[in-house]
C-alpha cells in the first residue's frame with residue numbers, strides 16, 4: 004500500500020513514526036514547536052520536542068553529546084548554511100568521536116537541513132554544501148529526490164548508529180509522490196535508477212534528478228535513450244550501481260547544482276575514471292553550477308545554475324563524442 | 330551633543346521625515362507582492378516599527394561613522410542618503426540596484442555612504458562591525474561603528490565572541506540590540522534566559538563588563554540619548570557599549586516562504602498568525618514610534634499638522650517614484666553573473 008504525499012509530509016511522517024517507535028528519539032530546532040498546536044509536541048510532549056534559540060553550535064553540539072549518552076537526536080536546521088557557524092560540530096566532532104574512542108562510543112544523530120533554494124535567496128541561502136560533508140569519514144549524507152526516498156532515507160538515518168546529514172531540497176518541498184506505508188526504509192548507500200536507458204547515463208541528485216528526468220524525456224523524442232541514476236546518498240556512495248550503468252550505456256553526464264570544484268559530480272567522475280574507464284565511449288561531461296556565488300536577480304541566477312537545456316546539450320555532445328576544452 | 334532638548338527643530342523634523350521615509354519605503358516593498366506579483370524573489374524583511382531605533386541611533390552619527398546592520402537592512406541606507414530608487418531597484422533585482430541585482434533585499438550595500446555590506450547569517454555581521462571598529466582604531470580615523478542586530482542574534486556565539494573582543498580591545502563600536510521581541514516566528518520569552526528571568530536583554534553587557542542599557546525603542550529621542558552617550562564613549566576611546574532598544578516589528582518576519590511559482594506575500598504578524606494573540610499586536614501597534622513622535626512634535630509646536638502632512642506627501646511621492654524607477658530599470662544581463670567573484 005502506498006499513499007500520495009508531499010515531500011515535506013513524507014519527512015514529517017518519518018519523524019513521527021520513528022518517535023513513536025523509539026522513545027530515545029528527540030527532535031528540536033529553531034522556530035518549531037512554538038505552540039501547543041504543534042503536532043509533534045501534542046503527541047510526544049515538551050520533553051522530547053523542543054524549540055531552541057538561534058544557537059547552532061549548542062544545538063548540534065548538544066546533539067553530539069546527547070547521542071553519545073543514549074538519545075537519538077534529530078536537529079532541525081532549516082538550511083545547510085546555518086550549519087556553517089557550527090561546522091566544527093558537524094565535521095570535526097560528530098564523525099570523530101567513534102573513531103577516536105577506539106570504537107567505544109556511537110553518535111546516532113540526524114542533522115536535517117534544506118538546501119539549494121534557487122528562488123532568489125541570493126548568496127548565503129541557496130548553496131549546496133554536500134561536497135565537504137561527503138568527504139568526511141564517519142559522516143553519512145542522504146539527499147533524497149522524491150517523497151518516497153525522503154521518507155525511507157530519513158527513517159534509515161534516524162535508525163542509523165552514526166551521524167547522518169539529511170539534506171532535503173527546498174525546490175522539491177511541495178512535490179507529490181506515492182510513499183509506501185508501514186515500515187519503509189531506503190537503506191543508506193543504495194542508488195536508484197530513476198529512469199532506465201541504454202545510450203547515456205545521467206547521474207544526478209535532488210532537484211537535478213527532476214531536471215534530468217525532464218531532459219531525458221526531451222532527448223527520447225530525438226531518439227536518445229538516457230538512464231537517470233540517483234545515488235540517494237553521497238556517503239556512502241554506491242559506485243557499483245553508477246559504474247554498472249556506465250558499463251551498459253558507455254556514456255556519462257553528471258548533473259550537480261553545486262559549483263564545479265565543490266560538486267559531488269567531480270568526486271563521482273573520479274570514481275568512474277578509475278573503475279569504469281574501459282566502458283566509456285566518450286569523454287565524461289559535468290553539468291554543474293558556474294564557479295560563482297549564487298546571485299539574487301533571476302536572469303543571473305538562471306545563468307549560473309544547471310537546467311534542462313544545459314543537460315540536453317551536454318548529452319548531445321557526449322553522443323557526438325565531443326570533448327570540451329578547459 | 331546627546332541631550333534631546335538640544336536638538337534643533339530642523340533636526341527633529343529631519344528625524345521625523347527619515348522615520349516616515351523608512352515606513353513608506355517598507356510599505357511599498359510590501360505592496361509590491363500584491364501590486365506587482367513575481368517582481369520580488371527570495372525573502373524580504375521589513376523595518377516597520379524599528380524607525381525609532383534606526384533614526385534615533387543614526388541621528389547621533391558623525392558624517393564618517395560606519396553603519397553595519399543585519400539582513401533586515403532597508404532602513405539604514407535610506408537615512409544615510411542612498412537614493413530610495415536604487416535601493417528599490419536592488420530589491421527588484423534590477424541593473425540599477427545598489428548592488429546591480431547581485432545582492433537583493435538581504436544584502437544591500439553602499440560603501441561610499443559608510444554602509445559596507447550586510448549578512449544574512451545571524452550574528453555574523455556583529456563580528457564584521459567589530460572588525461570595522463578595529464580599522465577605525467588602527468587607522469585612528471575617529472570613526473564610530475554603529476552595529477545593529479536582533480534579539481535573536483544575541484543567542485549566537487558571534488555575539489559573545491565579538492563583544493568580548495571589542496571590550497578587551499576597547500573598540501569604538503556601539504552595539505544596538507534591536508529587541509523587536511521576535512526571532513522569526515519565536516517570541517523572545519521562549520528563547521532568552523534573561524527574558525525568562527524577568528531581566529532586560531541588555532543585562533548581557535555585564536558578561537563583558539561594558540555599559541548596557543535598555544531604552545524604549547518606540548521613543549526615538551530615548552534611543553537618541555542612549556546611543557549618543559555610547560557613541561561619545563566610543564569616540565573617547567573608552568570602548569564599546571550595548572544599547573537595547575525595545576520595540577515591536579509591525580509586519581510579519583518576512584514574506585511567506587514558498588516554492589516558485591507559488592506566489593508569496595506578507596502574512597499577518599506572528600503574534601496573530603502563530604500565537605493567535607491579537608491583543609499583543611494591537612497593544613504594540615498603538616505604540617507606533619512614528620505616530621508617537623508626530624504627536625509630540627505637533628504637540629510642542631515643532632511641526633504643524635499641515636507641515637507634517639507636507640512631509641508625508643513628499644515622501645509618498647518619493648517612494649512612488651522609487652517604485653516606478655525600479656520597475657522600469659532593466660534586469661541585469663545574464664552573463665554579468667560571472668563578474669565580481671574576486672577582486
Ligand SMILES: Cc1ncc(C[n+]2csc(CCOP(=O)(O)OP(=O)(O)O)c2C)c(N)n1
Nearest residue numbers: 085401449450451479480481482511512513
Ligand atoms: C546562523 C543562522 N541560523 C538561522 C538563521 C535563520 N534566520 C533568519 S532570520 C532569523 C531570526 C532573527 O531574529 P533576530 O535576530 O531577532 O532579528 P530580527 O529578524 O527580529 O530583526 C533566523 C533564525 C540564519 N539566518 N542564520
Ligand SMILES: [Mg+2]
Nearest residue numbers: 479480511512
Ligand atoms: Mg528580533
